[in-house]
Amino acid sequence: MNNRDMVALSLKNLLRRKTRTVLAILGVLIGICAIIVMLSIGFGLQKSFRDSLEGFGNMHLITIYGNPDAVGGKKAKLDDITLADIGKMQSVEAITPTVSISLTFIDEKLIARDVTVLGVKPEIFSTFGHALKEGRNLQVGDK
DSSP: OOHHHHHHHHHHHHHHTHHHHHHHHHHHHHHHHHHHHHHHHHHHHHHHHHHHHHTTOOTTOOOOOOOOSEETTEEOOOSHHHHHHHHTSTTOOOOOOOEEEEEEEEOSSOEEEEEEEEEOOGGGTGGGTOOOSSSOOOOTTOO
């Protein structure tokens, strides 16, 4: 039996059992579609989870607030000496106190409400990955 005879026999059997052939093809198509849908859902959930984690902000940034409550029987202070001690720790790249203020900007036609302006030490500005679009950084004598 050569290849030509085998192909002819296969086609003859497929045409004789039409219902079985259609059901087999339909089963294969449904299986392929199910796999594609499951992969799509998995990739979508993974992207959603990653976006959710990125939405929490910088994972390498720690914010410490001064606490007037007693810690170990002493009043906790967040002053320049404490900041210097934290800055000497092994994994700390930069440290700065911040001042935050919420403002409303009013132009002739535009109003920007609740704009938060954050003040940091100018010498560590580039350490946090911020770059100026124009102008210059603050200098020591600037007021």
